[in-house]
Amino acid sequence: TQLLEQSPQFLSIQEGENLTVYCNSSSVFSSLQWYRQEPGEGPVLLVTVVTGGEVKKLKRLTFQFGDARKDSSLHITAAQPGDTGLYLCAGGRADGLTFGKGTHLIIQP
Amino acid sequence: KAGVTQTPRYLIKTRGQQVTLSCSPISGHRSVSWYQQTPGQGLQFLFEYFSETQRNKGNFPGRFSGRQFSNSRSEMNVSTLELGDSALYLCASSPVGGTNEKLFFGSGTQLSVL
Numbered sequence: 001t002q003l004l005e006q007s008p009q010f011l012s013i014q015e016g017e018n019l020t021v022y023c024n025s026s027s028v029f030s031s032l033q034w035y036r037q038e039p040g041e042g043p044v045l046l047v048t049v050v051t052g053g054e055v056k057k058l059k060r061l062t063f064q065f066g067d068a069r070k071d072s073s074l075h076i077t078a079a080q081p082g083d084t085g086l087y088l089c090a091g092g093r094a095d096g097l098t099f100g101k102g103t104h105l106i107i108q109p
Numbered sequence: 110k111a112g113v114t115q116t117p118r119y120l121i122k123t124r125g126q127q128v129t130l131s132c133s134p135i136s137g138h139r140s141v142s143w144y145q146q147t148p149g150q151g152l153q154f155l156f157e158y159f160s161e162t163q164r165n166k167g168n169f170p171g172r173f174s175g176r177q178f179s180n181s182r183s184e185m186n187v188s189t190l191e192l193g194d195s196a197l198y199l200c201a202s203s204p205v206g207g208t209n210e211k212l213f214f215g216s217g218t219q220l221s222v223l
Contacts, residue, residue: 040216042199042216043152044214050209096167099151099152099154102152
């Protein structure tokens with residue numbers, strides 16, 4: 001059983017559209033990190049959220065941590081081809097970081 | 110500042126062989142973690158080293174081992190390779206480790222076991 005479930009697994013949309021991807025768990029995390037990974041590269045950290053209910057914005061990307069610190073969402077406004085990649089969430093617990101399997105996002109021009 | 114460097118970039122081995130992968134962390138970073146990434150299982154934690162000591166370990170068999178040197182460089186070793194060990198092996202470094210700390214990943218070593 002995967003500790004962190006990410007949905008959807010795959011998403012392909014047109015440039016300019018909005019989208020939301022989700023990261024859900026039944027466990028409580030001390031923090032939640034979002035990474036983006038491009039083909040042939042390692043993941044790169046986008047944001048870390050720590051407080052339940054916290055919202056962080058990074059240009060067109062909005063990240064939210066659930067009130068109970070069990071889930072998170074990533075919303076992208078006006079998606080661009082450069083947003084294409086694998087989006088990974090990772091939950092922090094005492095025994096380390098646990099990653100979800102990720103959402104493969106393709107933004108078509 | 111140079112990023113995390115992993116060598117080799119690609120590796121092809123046959124079943125039963127052993128392999129050693131290398132990771133040089135960002136200068137000043139003392140924590141090095143290793144992850145296995147496969148399409149089916151995603152990113153799975155192997156182990157973390159800090160100041161030459163294994164601080165945390167994931168749920169992998171004993172064939173997977175690692176070590177860290179005094180300069181924080183790390184190696185991981187996989188003995189008696191199996192087909193299922195084919196994966197992208199990622200190394201990540203951070204200043205002191207910890208669950209809220211940002212991880213800096215290398216580009217990985219793509220291991221194919223034939």
